[in-house]
């Protein structure tokens with residue numbers, strides 16, 4: 001597992017939330033991300049960021065379900081944009097890019113296309129953290 005290149009200094013601008021592994025969590029998490037981006041003046045990247053979050057949360061619920069365990073989202077504002085992480089409780093199965101087809105495989109292709117970088121890191125406790133960084137077009141603004 002690699003966390004290389006993920007360092008974004010968050011300071012106070014970090015939002016961490018827990019969600020049940022129910023499908024409605026996808027929409028609720030999306031609303032929270034929209035609110036965070038608006039507060040941080042990052043609504044310009046709302047569309048790609050919300051799409052990436054949707055895919056990562058859906059994947060955590062679908063492919064990394066562990067009975068009795070929640071998932072966790074964290075949104076972190078950095079100098080270049082936002083880092084989204086979705087933590088799940090399954091450390092045996094990992095995201096794997098597939099050829100998109102009838103059986104799916106579109107989610108990570110979308111994440112790859114819309115994010116600057118993404119990956120999987122160890123998390124505190126049991127499980128893993130799937131993260132993606134989405135940056136404002138045109139680069140750094142401060």
Ligand SMILES: Nc1ncnc2c1ncn2[C@@H]1O[C@H](COP(=O)(O)OP(=O)(O)OP(=O)(O)O)[C@@H](O)[C@H]1O
Nearest residue numbers: 059060063064093094095096104105106107108109
């Ligand atoms: N959080 C995760 N934990 C474990 N396995 C995962 C996780 N996310 C993705 N995967 C694995 O990676 C594969 C590819 O994910 P991807 O999102 O591209 O496709 P999908 O979820 O199967 O279908 P789609 O997203 O198109 O509905 C999944 O089929 C699954 O095997």
Ligand SMILES: [Mg+2]
Nearest residue numbers: 055059107108
């Ligand atoms: Mg998927």
